[in-house]
Amino acid sequence: MALLKLQFPLQRRVRLAQSLWLLSWLAVLAGAFTFSLGVYLKTELLRRAEVMDNTEIHVVPNILMLVGLITIGINLFAGRVCQDSLDSARFPPWKPFLLPWYGLAWMVCVWLLSAVVLSYALQGHLEESLKVGLRNGIRFYRDTDVPGRCFQKETIDRLQMELRCCGNTNYRDWFEVQWISNRYLDFTSKEVKDRVRSNVDGRYLMDGVPFSCCNPGSPRPCLQNHLTDNTAHYNYEHQSEELNLYNRGCRQALVDYYMGLMNTIGPGILSVISLQMSVLVSLRYLQTSLDGVDPENPEADSEGYILAKGVKETMMDVKNTMFKLLQFGQVEAGDEAEAGADGEKAATSS
């Protein structure tokens, strides 16, 4: 019992071929769209590569780019096939390529779906990577004279200003790090000596943050130093002061930004998957309906289906074919072994 059988008179076949041609060109555009989405996502991830520790998340845009190119290729092929499909002389050469084409189209859909799933599944990894990257960025903020790290300060400052965030989890991360280089500290002054001695590692720690944490929307000029000391500033209470600095941590800001990107890309990819599936189904119908055409009477009706037998029977058939191939391999090996054993017996007996 064939799966989803449909009748195809000549007119319907012609219309199927024409609409498939249009669909395949739309699918080519969809493939280009997928590729460009992959490129865009990759550039966005590369822009902040300095605050990321590893590149695991890059697997999502890489899949999108690769699958986009493959989609363009297979849909150009599909367009060519259906252009030749109504000419009974030009169609047969394409027939042997169709089965691998179905496999490839099916794989494309699976990969796209996996890219969407991965983009949500890897959120935890992204957060970990950002945690480590930002921690290092904050620790090396002051090393503007160390080659390889001299741009950390500018990177972190621009990141905090663009994303409106401060520190890793929040602004208190700056209190635990010495973010002023020793070159700009006067070690003869009492204040500096007191602070350096007040902790085990001899670091100059203070309850201050860099200027890039300042919120322009605050009604009062930015307070950067002595943040936890209410008496240091007039009319200031640090527990209730909300607008002075950015409250959000940069890790949360970056994760939100990238998850927002993935959420926007998700529906686009799902529509590309559905387009590719419709091209696959249409091509299958076209192929089976053309196969069923009587060569004597090319304008007669024919039947088209997705699978020649039901799903279960097709699976059994595939299993049997594979079994036979394996058995064939085993029997050949068994024959050789017997022939080898015979040969040895003959050798020992002679």
Add this chain to the structure above:
Amino acid sequence: MALMVVKFDLKKRVKLAQFLWLMYWFSVMAGVLVFSMGLFFKIELRKRSEMMDNNESHFVPNLLIAVGLLACGINALGGKICYDSLDPIKFSRWKPMLKPFLVSCVAFNCLLVLTALLCFLMRIPLQFTLAEGLKNALRFYKDTDTPGRCYMKRTLDQMQIEFRCCGNNNFRDWFEIQWVSNRYLDFSAKEVKDRIGSNVDGKYLMDAVPFSCCNPGSPRPCIQYQVTNNTAHYSYDHHTEDLNIWKRGCRDALISYYGGMMNTIGALVLLVAILEVIVMIGLQYVNTSQCNLANPEDPESESEGWILEKTVKETFTDIMDKMKAMSKGNAVEEGGVDGVATVS
């Protein structure tokens, strides 16, 4: 002696009409482009309208929008005329309109060139507008509790961060105004009383700048307060310190931003004007070649096309004579009426 005569057989006429129809569609798109550039420019001016004086003029973007719409209309009409030119019946309906249409095309091209010129010249009034507007903006920086001015601080901070500039002419503009609101000054402290007593107006002036003047590319954490006092900071010399705060003034930054935009728009409008001249000449050829068939009954005969029927000088003297005749005709009519009145 006609100007630039070209012989046309049927095939050439058809090709000319088809090519010109395509060119008219490009011109319609060019008109859409001019319209959208005018719209973009208007939005950009509106975005920074707080930094500008109240009498800022939106004349140039409005003109660009109007010219863009007019270009779309004229070119669509020209395309329709070209499309109909190969059918003698349809073309005969358009014939009486063609001469006035071509004259209006000439006027429109002059308008396009004028618009481009205005785009290049708009920099000058903009400079004055921005100087005045920024001076006021700096003065209202502290008024975050005054309705109508409460967002000035945020706007100015964001602008200084985005355009990488500080103050009006340079960072010293901040030294001359009080940018810390009285709400946050402790008037019982000695330091505050000293500073207020030190100047005539009783303003709290200091040699400090807001945080938005800080340059992230500086190797040391930003020095905002006591900027001109070398002893206040370790290893600091404000004469040689280049990277600490932005050196450029915001007026210069905004002028170069808008100036670049206007130069690009002006250049594009000039290119559109050149395109319009080309299609106008093409339409004149279509017109003259269709009107001068060697054999009026046979639509497939050869014909000649030209840009002007006589040479430029002769056409010019013709126009002057016509204008003189028109003004003389009025004078004669009036004289006749007077004569009749006196006689009767």
